Structure formats: C-alpha cells, structure tokens
Amino acid sequence: MYLFEGLKTKVSKYLPQDQVEYIQAAYVLARDAHDGQSRSSGDPYITHPVAVAGILADMDLDYETLMAALLHDVIEDTHYSKEDLSLAFGETVAELVEGVSKLDKLKFGSKQEAQAENFRKMLMAMVQDIRVILIKLADRTHNMRTLGSLRPDKRRRIALETLEIYSPLAHRLGIHDIKNELEDLGFQAMYPMRHRALRSAVNQARGNRKAIIEKTQNELVQRLKSSGISGTVLGREKHLYSIYRKMKNKELSFTEVMDIYAFRVVVENVDNCYRVLGAMHGMYKPIENRFKDYIAIPRTNGYQSLHTSLIGPHGIPVEVQIRTAEMDHMADKGVAAHWLYKKSADKGTTAQLRANQWIQSLTELQLRSSTSAEFIESVKSDLFPEEIYVFTPKGTIVELPMGATAVDFAYAVHSDVGNTCVGARVERRNYSLSKPLENGQSIEIITSPRAKPNANWLNFVVSARARSNIRHFLKRQQSEDAISMGNRLLRHALGTIKLDEISPADINRVVEETKCETFEDLLTNIGMGNELSAIVARRLVGENPSLSEKKSHVAIRGTEGLLVHFSRCCHPIPGDEIVAILSPGRGIVIHQTGCTNIRKLSREEPQRVLPMEWDDVPQGEFKAALRLELFNHQGTLAALTSTIVSCDSSIINLQTEERENSIYVIDIELTTKNRVHLAKIMRKIRALPELQKVSRHSQYKQK
Structure with missing residues (x-):
C-alpha cells in the first residue's frame, strides 16, 4: 500500500473519509489487476495509474474521477470488463473508464485511421461526461513525463500527437498548467537539441534581466500602494515552447522575444482590476491597439483577464495581465477549477460553461462527418482559435475564430442561414464572402431560398461548424445527383426494356452481387462511375436482344450538379458532338467526340464510353x-x-x-x-x- 500513501494524503485534504475509502478500494483492484505487468521503464505498471490519479488530485477533482483514473487501463489490459467495474464501483465509474479506454482491439486500415477513430471515440465520450478528457489529459501528462524509456521514433510520434491534439485540448478547456507542461515536454521530445539550446539561453538571459525585472516590479508595487489598491505583482515567465513558437512563426530573434518583460497583477475584485489598469496607464505610456478586455468578453475557454502593453523604464516594452485571484486560479485549472461535478449544464465556472457549450457542438460535427479523420480535422481547426467578436444587426455578439469570413458568420447564426447565403453587408456596405472579418464589425447576411452552398467556400472558411455543414450539404447533394444520374444511365443501358418490367428478385440478386445494401446504393455507384451501367443491365436481364439494339444518346443539360464534369483537354461546349467517359468516384466526364485522349479508351474499354447529346436548352456557362x-x-x-x-x-x-x-x-x-x-x-x-x-x-x- 506504500504507493497509495502519497495519493491518500492528497485526497484526504479535501474529500470525506468514506470517499477516500472508495478510492482505496479502486487502487487495490487496479494493483491486483495489473500485478506482474511493467512499464517500458521497468517500473510496476500500477505506478502509472497512481501518478495519473495524483495529477487529478492536485486539481481537487471528485472521487469518481480519481477512481476511474486508477482503473483507466483495467478494461484494456486485464481480464476485467466494464460490467465487472460497474458491479464493483457503480455505472458512472465504469462509463468513465470505458470512455478513456483505447480501441486496440478494433482493426483499422491504417495507423492514421486508428488514431482518428481513437480521438473520435474519446471526444464523443467527453460529450457524455467531460471528466473523460480530464483523465485522458492527466494520462497523457504522465506518459510525457516518462517518455525517456521509449525509442526515439516512438517518442517523436507521441510528442507530435501531444502538440497537435492534447495540448490544444487542454488550452480549449482552459487548463493552462497542463497545456504548458504538455507543450514543453512535447517540444523537448520532438526537438531535444533546440530545447537544450533555448533553455540554456533563457537561463542566461534570466540572470541578465534580474535587475530590470526587480526595478520594474518594485515600481508597479509602489504604484498600487499609492493608489490604495491591495494586490500582488508577479514576474511572469514565458515557457520554452511559447518562446520557440513565437521565434518561428513571427521570425523574431531570441533577443527580440526576451526583450518583452511580463508581469501579472492579482487583486481582490473586478473593480480593482480596472482601477489597476488606470494606474498602470498613468504610470507608463500604453502601446496603441495592445489592450484586450477578456473580463467583459471572456475567451472561448472561459479565460478572463485584462491585458495591456506599456512602454516601461528605459523604453522597454512591458506586458501586464490584471485579474482577480479566482480568475488566476481559473487561468491555470480551467474547466477543472472549483470542481463540483453537476449534471446540470447551467451551473459551474465560466470555463465549465464554455467547455460544455463546445463539447455539445462536437455532437453536430460528428453527425456531419463521414469519417473519423474528417471529424478530427474539423475538431483540430476549432482547437487553436484566436477569437474575434462581431455583431448581428440586432447587436448580439457572435464569437468566431481569427480569419473567419461572412460565410463562417452565417453558419454560426444558423446552418439554414449559411446554406442559403448569397451575400453579406458589413457596416451597411457590400462585403465579399471570402474576405476575413475584423473585430467589432456588424454583419448582415443576405439569403435566397434558391441558393445553396458552393464547394469553393471550403477554400476560405475557417470554422469547423461552417466546414462540416458545407461538406454535409455537398455530400447529400452529390448522393441525390448520383442516384438521379445512375437511374438515367441504367435506363439508357436497358434500351427498350423498362426498369419496371424487371422482377424484384432479379434486382435484389444484382444488389447482393454488387455488395450494395439497397437498390439506391447500386444506382449511386452507377452514377459515381463505380459500376458500369451496361454490365449492371446485363446482370439484370441476361443477354437479352433488346440490350444490343441501337440506343438513343443520353441527353445532358450541363448543370447536373456534382457528377457531370467537362474535360480540360478538349473543352466541350453545347453544339459540339460529345461522348462521356465513366470515371470511378467522379461520375461522367464529357469529351468532344474527336478528342485524342479517348480514342485508346474507346478501343480497350468501350463499355466505359457512352454516346451523349446536349439537351435542347443547355444551361449555364x-x-x-x-x-x-x-x-x-x-x-x-x-x-x-x-x-x-x-x-x-x-x-x-x-x-x-x-x-x-x-x-x-x-x-x-x-x-x-x-x-x-x-x-x-x-x-x-x-x-x-x-x-x-x-x-x-x-x-x-x-x-
């Protein structure tokens, strides 16, 4: 039990004795279940779940979360099942453990597919209970701390995954102490030489800056006292990965990044935050356009603070963050701050409310994404938002990621507004749909009931909501187009035989032979060019003489949605003699009859070439x-x-x-x-x- 003593000491400080005993019972089961198992480092496996629970105990999380943390690998790595855990500790703990468990027992086509499905499952489990992600983040934090025993290639893969997914998740949920640790550990594992060099340079610069930092800090403290404000002034260190990213993205030298001195002022209440701001601006000259009020308008993850930049002593730039003690705690712990788990979404901290709103939006993304990889791509685009705030014509604030366009705004208002959007007016002036919006603008969306999303919008929208809605609409439209086109091609291939004359038994037989679930799926495959209409027709009616009769041309208008493409090699236009090639996955591609690119195909695969003609009134350009x-x-x-x-x-x-x-x-x-x-x-x-x-x-x- 010696491994449990440290954890027991932590949890006993804030949990009642009966709940501590539940946690101890979970520890005993986990210890016995993992008996004989070791980590890559050679340590007994039980040290990992105990360490994970310890990280969560530092956040003062509830006993069910700590029990699930101790048991989080039991279902995956031992003979215990979810039902066993449910009987022993209740349904809630069992659900949490299952939510955290990986998908190693499922088979995937590729590592990328397995990873994407794993993340999808984790995020969707988070929708049911946000504590799942807290356990997963603590699990990843301890794994990153003990990464040294793994092969270099595996270290880099896990580090990249951490920097791309887990660190942004921690940031999105406002848990900045976990986010900062994951970023620095990931940076160290990905680029060990750069990490060592940068750490050495920071340590040296810290010594050189000590006198200036102390002088500036003393001046700030004296200013607070003279203003009659009680508060604490702290020097704020930038962590290594933040310095590295700023140097790389903004192409700054190390000296330019370190020349900025950062301080945090923590006071008793919100009124004092604004009084401190006035005192700072009276003391040093503020830098224009460098003030942010995240108290009045919190960030997406619930973060609240006043940010201002000043010209300090000797002309050096000084960044100051001003917040209350509660906001300071929230900035570190985010969704886990002041944890008291409630099933009602209308209670809790600002970060918890924001996190609940965000994870509920994951359900919509999941429904509109056809693959796990597409779902993860949508989530990732939502994980790094520098926000802007714009207004509806009625004055409602809408929060959007940096770089968002009027189309992103339209979908943020409602998916129907986005789907029927034809234009936008910003500050009562016409505004390009693809032009990024700016903070504080008022936007009016112009809609038309006959309008529909344009595939080109995917080139400039930045929000996950807009991207998933556009893709969903286009896929649905393509499916409808494919069924319609497949029906026309099959009827053409059947010649004088009507589709209604074919028995349901023959249709069902061909559906099964082509491994489709329904006849509509078969028509979709024909329309998409994945099945050849002539071959399907022969399967339906055999070598019927009617099939070999000369058939009329298939007529096209030129606007058959997403499944009729016009070749760039010969640029067919209405009036030209044309043929079509069935292209798998795309539908039909129209060529001029004399195009050199189709002569060889006409000889080798004539069944893929269809005679076509233009409709009497071709539409479009x-x-x-x-x-x-x-x-x-x-x-x-x-x-x-x-x-x-x-x-x-x-x-x-x-x-x-x-x-x-x-x-x-x-x-x-x-x-x-x-x-x-x-x-x-x-x-x-x-x-x-x-x-x-x-x-x-x-x-x-x-x-």
Missing part, C-alpha cells in the same frame, strides 16, 4: 479555349480583353508566348454559352487589326 496570333502593339492586349468582355464573356486564364517578328501567341480560356456564342466572340476578335490568326484550341494547357 461553359469553358472554351482559343489560340490567337497577333502583333503586340501598344494597347493590343487591352483591346483584346475589352472585345471579349463586350461579348458577354469572362476571361478565366490568359497566357502569352513571344515568337519572332513581334508576333505573340496567346492562349485564352474564357466562358461561353454554346458554339454560336463562341463563333460571335471569334468574329469580333477577327476584326482586330493586329490579329493574324484565331482558332479554337482543343488542347489548352496551363503553363
């Missing part, structure tokens, strides 16, 4: 490519672009190449409605006096 030869006199290019625009066409791409005698070859990619429209554009271009030759360029290539 299409890309075409022209090649021009002209004399490059002054103003020629301007005249050319003006001519094209006057024909109701837009230039997508333009490339030039000089030939001899001042003749230039220009390749232009532009928009057109059909062959008639393109012919009109070419006639107008031929009227230019500098032009030598213009032709349609079927093999347009980007240089």
Whole structure:
C-alpha cells in the first residue's frame, strides 16, 4: 500500500473519509489487476495509474474521477470488463473508464485511421461526461513525463500527437498548467537539441534581466500602494515552447522575444482590476491597439483577464495581465477549477460553461462527418482559435475564430442561414464572402431560398461548424445527383426494356452481387462511375436482344450538379458532338467526340464510353479555349480583353508566348454559352487589326 500513501494524503485534504475509502478500494483492484505487468521503464505498471490519479488530485477533482483514473487501463489490459467495474464501483465509474479506454482491439486500415477513430471515440465520450478528457489529459501528462524509456521514433510520434491534439485540448478547456507542461515536454521530445539550446539561453538571459525585472516590479508595487489598491505583482515567465513558437512563426530573434518583460497583477475584485489598469496607464505610456478586455468578453475557454502593453523604464516594452485571484486560479485549472461535478449544464465556472457549450457542438460535427479523420480535422481547426467578436444587426455578439469570413458568420447564426447565403453587408456596405472579418464589425447576411452552398467556400472558411455543414450539404447533394444520374444511365443501358418490367428478385440478386445494401446504393455507384451501367443491365436481364439494339444518346443539360464534369483537354461546349467517359468516384466526364485522349479508351474499354447529346436548352456557362496570333502593339492586349468582355464573356486564364517578328501567341480560356456564342466572340476578335490568326484550341494547357 506504500504507493497509495502519497495519493491518500492528497485526497484526504479535501474529500470525506468514506470517499477516500472508495478510492482505496479502486487502487487495490487496479494493483491486483495489473500485478506482474511493467512499464517500458521497468517500473510496476500500477505506478502509472497512481501518478495519473495524483495529477487529478492536485486539481481537487471528485472521487469518481480519481477512481476511474486508477482503473483507466483495467478494461484494456486485464481480464476485467466494464460490467465487472460497474458491479464493483457503480455505472458512472465504469462509463468513465470505458470512455478513456483505447480501441486496440478494433482493426483499422491504417495507423492514421486508428488514431482518428481513437480521438473520435474519446471526444464523443467527453460529450457524455467531460471528466473523460480530464483523465485522458492527466494520462497523457504522465506518459510525457516518462517518455525517456521509449525509442526515439516512438517518442517523436507521441510528442507530435501531444502538440497537435492534447495540448490544444487542454488550452480549449482552459487548463493552462497542463497545456504548458504538455507543450514543453512535447517540444523537448520532438526537438531535444533546440530545447537544450533555448533553455540554456533563457537561463542566461534570466540572470541578465534580474535587475530590470526587480526595478520594474518594485515600481508597479509602489504604484498600487499609492493608489490604495491591495494586490500582488508577479514576474511572469514565458515557457520554452511559447518562446520557440513565437521565434518561428513571427521570425523574431531570441533577443527580440526576451526583450518583452511580463508581469501579472492579482487583486481582490473586478473593480480593482480596472482601477489597476488606470494606474498602470498613468504610470507608463500604453502601446496603441495592445489592450484586450477578456473580463467583459471572456475567451472561448472561459479565460478572463485584462491585458495591456506599456512602454516601461528605459523604453522597454512591458506586458501586464490584471485579474482577480479566482480568475488566476481559473487561468491555470480551467474547466477543472472549483470542481463540483453537476449534471446540470447551467451551473459551474465560466470555463465549465464554455467547455460544455463546445463539447455539445462536437455532437453536430460528428453527425456531419463521414469519417473519423474528417471529424478530427474539423475538431483540430476549432482547437487553436484566436477569437474575434462581431455583431448581428440586432447587436448580439457572435464569437468566431481569427480569419473567419461572412460565410463562417452565417453558419454560426444558423446552418439554414449559411446554406442559403448569397451575400453579406458589413457596416451597411457590400462585403465579399471570402474576405476575413475584423473585430467589432456588424454583419448582415443576405439569403435566397434558391441558393445553396458552393464547394469553393471550403477554400476560405475557417470554422469547423461552417466546414462540416458545407461538406454535409455537398455530400447529400452529390448522393441525390448520383442516384438521379445512375437511374438515367441504367435506363439508357436497358434500351427498350423498362426498369419496371424487371422482377424484384432479379434486382435484389444484382444488389447482393454488387455488395450494395439497397437498390439506391447500386444506382449511386452507377452514377459515381463505380459500376458500369451496361454490365449492371446485363446482370439484370441476361443477354437479352433488346440490350444490343441501337440506343438513343443520353441527353445532358450541363448543370447536373456534382457528377457531370467537362474535360480540360478538349473543352466541350453545347453544339459540339460529345461522348462521356465513366470515371470511378467522379461520375461522367464529357469529351468532344474527336478528342485524342479517348480514342485508346474507346478501343480497350468501350463499355466505359457512352454516346451523349446536349439537351435542347443547355444551361449555364461553359469553358472554351482559343489560340490567337497577333502583333503586340501598344494597347493590343487591352483591346483584346475589352472585345471579349463586350461579348458577354469572362476571361478565366490568359497566357502569352513571344515568337519572332513581334508576333505573340496567346492562349485564352474564357466562358461561353454554346458554339454560336463562341463563333460571335471569334468574329469580333477577327476584326482586330493586329490579329493574324484565331482558332479554337482543343488542347489548352496551363503553363
């Protein structure tokens, strides 16, 4: 029991005796279950869960959390099951242990897939009970402390995982002491040489700075006394990983980072925080645009403090954080501060309330993500938010990550607003949907019931909510398009045989043969190009003579959603003779009939090439490519672009190449409605006096 004594001393300070006895019973079971097991270092395995429980005891967490911490590897590594733990210690403890347990017994296609699924399970367990992540963070902290016994490659892998997932999670939940320790340990394991060099430089600089720090600190203390404010002034050390990241990201030298002197002032109440701010600004000159009020508007993780930057003695920059003692405790412990576990989400600390709001949003992300990797990607984009605060037209504050756009704002208001967004007005002026928003702006979203999300939005949105909603809509749209396209292709392949005439037994047989769950899944596969309609038709009706009859062309409008693509090699437009190639995963790709890229495929895999024709009224704009030869006199290019625009066409791409005698070859990619429209554009271009030759360029290539 000697291993338990230190933990018992800690928990006895804040837990009643009966709960301490429950924890001791959990320790005994864990010790016996792990008997004979050792860690990589050679220590008995039980030392790990005891250390994890000790980290949580330092946060004054409840007895159920500490019991689950002692038992967190029992289900995974011993013969005990969740039911055994439930009988011994209750359902809550068993659920916590299962939430923390890993997925080693499941099979995955890759290590990345296994890791992503592991994180997904952990985060979704956190939605049910936030204590799961507290145990997991303590588990990771002790593993990082004892990383030295592992192989270098394994150390680096675990360190990278810690820096990418666990440290940001601790930050998102406001647990900064854990976050800082994980970052420094991860930095040490990833870059041991850089860590040693930086630590040595910091130790040396600390000695050189001692006199200035003491002088500035004494001046701050005297200012508080003269203002009649009771408080404590502390020098604030930047931790190593923060210094390293600032040097790397902002391309600063070590001297530039260390030239900033940081202090923390802790006072009794919020009123005194603002009184201290006034006293500091009266003492030293504040630096413009370097003041943040996180008391009035707390950060996403519940952090509260006043931040200001000043020009201190001898012109050195001084950063000051001003907060109450409670805020100071919250800044270190975050969601774990003043822990008293409650099932009601309307009680608790600011960090606990913010954390509950965030983890509930994970449920929506989970529902809208098709794979674990996509879910983790969405979560990771939400883990590093430097926030901005903007307003709705009614004055409601909306919190968004730095770099957020009007589309992110629209989805933050409601998913329906995002899905029907067509424009935005910021401060009553039109505003580009892709332009980042700034702090304090008032945003109005313009919607249309016929609008739908654009796949290009994924190139600039930054919030996980917007990204997951857009992807969800596009996947649903693609699925609907695929079913519709698959239906058309299969009916075409069946020729004169109607789909209604095929017996349900034959349809079910083919569904099973193609390993689909439903007939709709089979149609989706056909529409996506994963199954060939001609082969499926033969499976449905055998070698029926009707299949070999000459079939009509499949008609397309050009706007069949996400499953009709137009090849860049020959740029087909309405009026051209066309064929389609079935491309697995993409649907159909339209080519001109004479395109050189499809001749070989037509000979080797004719079943993948379908005859196509344009609908009577093709919709939308299409890309075409022209090649021009002209004399490059002054103003020629301007005249050319003006001519094209006057024909109701837009230039997508333009490339030039000089030939001899001042003749230039220009390749232009532009928009057109059909062959008639393109012919009109070419006639107008031929009227230019500098032009030598213009032709349609079927093999347009980007240089």
